[in-house]
Amino acid sequence: MEEKEDPWGYISDAELLDINLMPDHCVPHPISTQEDETHLGSSPDRCKKPYTNPPRDFSCLNRSPEKEDGIISPQYRSRRWHLSVTLLCEQTWCEMKMVFGLLRPLIKQNEMKNPAVMAGISIHQKRQREIHDIVPIQTQTREDQEAIKLLNVMNMLSLLEEGQCVREFPVFGVLEGMFFMGVIDELSLSTEGELVLTELKTRKENSLPGKAQAKGHDLQVGVYKLLFDGMISGTVKRNDIIRHLKLQPKRVLGTAVLHHAGAMGIEEGTLGGLVDLVLKTLTSSKVGPIQHLKLEYVHQESGALIDSRPVQYEGEVLRGELREYLGFWRGQRDARGVDVEEAWKCKMCPFQQNCQWGKDISGAATAACGSGGGDSGQAENEVK
Numbered sequence: 478m479e480e481k482e483d484p485w486g487y488i489s490d491a492e493l494l495d496i497n498l499m500p501d502h503c504v505p506h507p508i509s510t511q512e513d514e515t516h517l518g519s520s521p522d523r524c525k526k527p528y529t530n531p532p533r534d535f536s537c538l539n540r541s542p543e544k545e546d547g548i549i550s551p552q553y554r555s556r557r558w559h560l561s562v563t564l565l566c567e568q569t570w571c572e573m574k575m576v577f578g579l580l581r582p583l584i585k586q587n588e589m590k591n592p593a594v595m596a597g598i599s600i601h602q603k604r605q606r607e608i609h610d611i612v613p614i615q616t617q618t619r620e621d622q623e624a625i626k627l628l629n630v631m632n633m634l635s636l637l638e639e640g641q642c643v644r645e646f647p648v649f650g651v652l653e654g655m656f657f658m659g660v661i662d663e664l665s666l667s668t669e670g671e672l673v674l675t676e677l678k679t680r681k682e683n684s685l686p687g688k689a690q691a692k693g694h695d696l697q698v699g700v701y702k703l704l705f706d707g708m709i710s711g712t713v714k715r716n717d718i719i720r721h722l723k724l725q726p727k728r729v730l731g732t733a734v735l736h737h738a739g740a741m742g743i744e745e746g747t748l749g750g751l752v753d754l755v756l757k758t759l760t761s762s763k764v765g766p767i768q769h770l771k772l773e774y775v776h777q778e779s780g781a782l783i784d785s786r787p788v789q790y791e792g793e794v795l796r797g798e799l800r801e802y803l804g805f806w807r808g809q810r811d812a813r814g815v816d817v818e819e820a821w822k823c824k825m826c827p828f829q830q831n832c833q834w835g836k837d838i839s840g841a842a843t844a845a846c847g848s849g850g851g852d853s854g855q856a857e858n859e860v861k
Contacts, residue, residue: 558722558723559649559655559658559721560658561659562657562659562697562704563697565657565696565697565700565799565802566696569692569802571815571822571826572813572814573812573813573828573832573835574814574826574832576812585827588827593681593777596679596777596778597777600677600679600775600777601662604644604677608641608642609643609644614733614734616734617731618728618731619722620724620725620728620730620748621730621731623724623748625734627647627751627755628741629646629647630646630759631743631754631755631758633646634759637764638762638763640666642663642664642666643664644662644663645660645661645662646660647661648701648704648705649704649718650703650704650707650713651713651717651721652700652796652799653799655803656722657700659697659700659701659704661701661705662674662676663675663677664705667769671765672764672765672767673767673768673771674698674701674770675772676694676697676698676771677773677775678694678772678773679774679777680777681778685774685786686774694772695788696798698771698772699770699788699795702766703796705766706766706767708759709762709766711756711759711760715749726747726752727749729747730748730751769787770788770789771786772785772788814838815835815838816838817841820835823838823839
């Protein structure tokens with residue numbers, strides 16, 4: 478019996494808001510910072526023919542001649558100048574599904590409009606309005622888009638220093654040589670004054686997730702901690718942001734963005750100047766590193782809390798996992814599908830008919846069950 482999982486349950490509800498549900502020119506502030514891939518130079522080509530086994534060179538995404546260690550990597554083929562934390566978490570579920578999602582963006586977009594995903598978005602939007610107002614800001618360029626995120630960092634950092642809770646805090650930085658971006662769902666101070674990260678997960682089922690999804694959840698909050706701690710410790714450099722996001726530091730920001738910055742007491746007029754100010758503010762802030770990681774699970778239908786659990790942070794183990802996942806993006810290995818024990822995932826995958834890996838694994842799983850082998854009861858015995 479396969480595990481009853483929501484295949485989108487590993488995605489941050491904060492980052493679910495990154496779906497293009499709003500016009501490009503309307504960016505919520507101060508809480509809803511959008512991480513829209515179309516603004517960050519990463520819109521992959523669409524393949525018209527069925528694609529059954531993505532090769533190392535990502536031939537369907539061939540858009541850049543850049544190489545790393547002599548190999549034309551998927552990172553450059555797909556114009557992924559950065560990775561979102563959400564995309565990394567998709568790898569923990571199934572790399573083949575992630576790759577097909579890049580090659581078939583319309584299928585993935587349609588899947589993300591299913592009722593479970595939309596319910597998660599609705600709950601999250603309600604939560605953000607509990608403590609923040611949302612102000613639309615007119616933007617004209619990618620520099621304007623990134624400036625909004627930086628202004629949100631400035632605003633929320635000051636609120637944290639005052640002891641207030643903030644939601645949707647943008648994080649970014651270089652981990653194991655790769656630039657990452659993400660959105661922390663909630664940051665708050667404990668009674669002891671220690672910084673607590675709380676990640677909200679909404680569940681269609683009134684139960685906790687199984688190990689397959691919990692793996693992605695734990696990775697996600699651990700990466701958020703690495704990014705946030707790096708931001709306040711000064712490991713993020715100006716050139717990291719400018720170079721990886723392909724931005725023009727001397728470009729003057731749009732009128733609406735400048736007006737909003739001025740209302741915050743910020744007089745910087747260019748993207749580069751704002752980057753310098755934000756990085757300086759981060760390193761001089763009184764806010765310390767994240768001390769506690771927590772996952773909170775909420776039932777979608779009732780809105781009731783299912784449970785919350787702390788996450789143990791092990792930095793060296795986490796970095797080892799990162800290096801393994803990034804091996805794919807660097808072209809050091811091919812994409813991998815699920816193991817035989819997790820062949821049940823294939824039954825809920827929209828790319829099942831095109832994925833040779835899934836067909837082979839499903840055949841192997843059927844043969845194992847027929848011969849009395851395998852561990853078909855594992856998923857059933859998990860706490861969901």
